[in-house]
Amino acid sequence: MASLQPVRGTHDILPDEIRRHRHIAAAGLRVAEGYGYGEMATPIFEFSEVFSRTLGDSSDIVTKEMYSFEDRSGDAITLRPEGTAGIVRALISGGLSQHLPLKVFYQGPMFRYERPQKGRLRQFHQMGVELLGVAEPIGDIEVIAMAAQVLSELGILGATTLELNSIGDTESRTAYRKALVDYLSAYREKLSKDSLARLERNPLRILDSKDAADRKILEKAPLLSDYLNAESAEIFAAVCAGLDRLGVAYQLNPRLVRGLDYYCHAAFEFTSETLGAQGTVLAGGRYDSLVATMGGPDTPGTGWAAGIDRMALMLKDMPMEKRPVAVIPVSSSMEAEALRLSQELRHDGFAVDLGYRGNLSKRLKRANKLSAAAAVLLGEDEMAKGSVTLRDLDTGEQEVIALKNLQARLSAFH
């Protein structure tokens, strides 16, 4: 067992669980298409530069979490740690900026070299949307409303809270950063070690420190919202008003910041209490400077990403999969006919389980375990008259029915 195990932080996704994943991704795509977004897939690896340039040097993702390697030609390659950078790279290298606004949905595995725990894996799955080329607040509103709808259709919106904040434009943020650093510098002695390091590197991050002493100090710290310039404040007010109009509930959280450097203005997170330390289910925000940072034409963007594995943990009721029909030869002489009939029914669109062996009793047991809706019993006596026995596995009632009427009768079970 020790010698043959999956790489740390990865695991096999068995049929039961992958059904949840598909259900989630399908809901995401369905909702996104309703907003006019199309699915797009970018490679799961890129030149390392794509990520190191976009995520920002202060990000831990870049400094210690990237799955990077050199390929045979000596190129520095990184398994994607998130989805936005690849989409933006595609926008630039594929000339997609000719077709703005670009509205895309994506979904797939991401990789981060982190210490695994519940809801945090080294290979995990995200889905997300990006809206590029729309600077207006209506873009943020649309994207957030879409997120709420996805969660709602999955039945987990009620288990989450939407937290919302604005981190303003660069001017606002710079002013605030200075005020915050000035304030916190007075408490250098009392700050936690982590926060002290962040004071130099990424002071805004101190705002969501979980350290008790830090939190106490932060109670009287200046608020980001007080440092938004007029334009930033107006933009944020418009976003809030739009969400109000759509009935999307949110909670303002002045301490909400973003981990990645490229965000500005509206930042949001749907969080849940049920996931332990990894409370964030879906998160996003605006990133107006990202495309230009990567060398593309100045293009505003907004979007979000959601953790599929995390949502799967929250998903309680899975819709029943298509219940199969069991085709059962009563005696071995009927096996050939059972095979033929199964094939016919499958071509007609039924999910058919043809047990591979066993007597009638065994096969019925198996059908029961598969939660088959009905069993078609092929017995010699009925077959001689061109009939089969159809058994309703929920009620136990059965009837003899002519083969030619079977398909129509079976349809009633679905």
Place this chain on the structure above:
RNA sequence: GCGGGUGUAGCUCAGUCGGUUAGAGCGCCAGAUUGUGGAUCUGGAGGUCGUGGGUUCAAUUCCCAUCACUCGCCCCA
């Protein structure tokens, strides 16, 4: 990357103050039932006690290391 906890059957877990054949429930397989499932009864298979090393006459049990999971931190979906 840092700190704590846990690793015994497919799953959930007992147990061994170090001592002969390591247990239960669920699940699985078979029989009772060679043309009738869900219930019940009977029987069976399945374990290098995570891995490696140390101490010992003897280690699944004690010690160390390591790996994995888990809780928290960092960070993040």
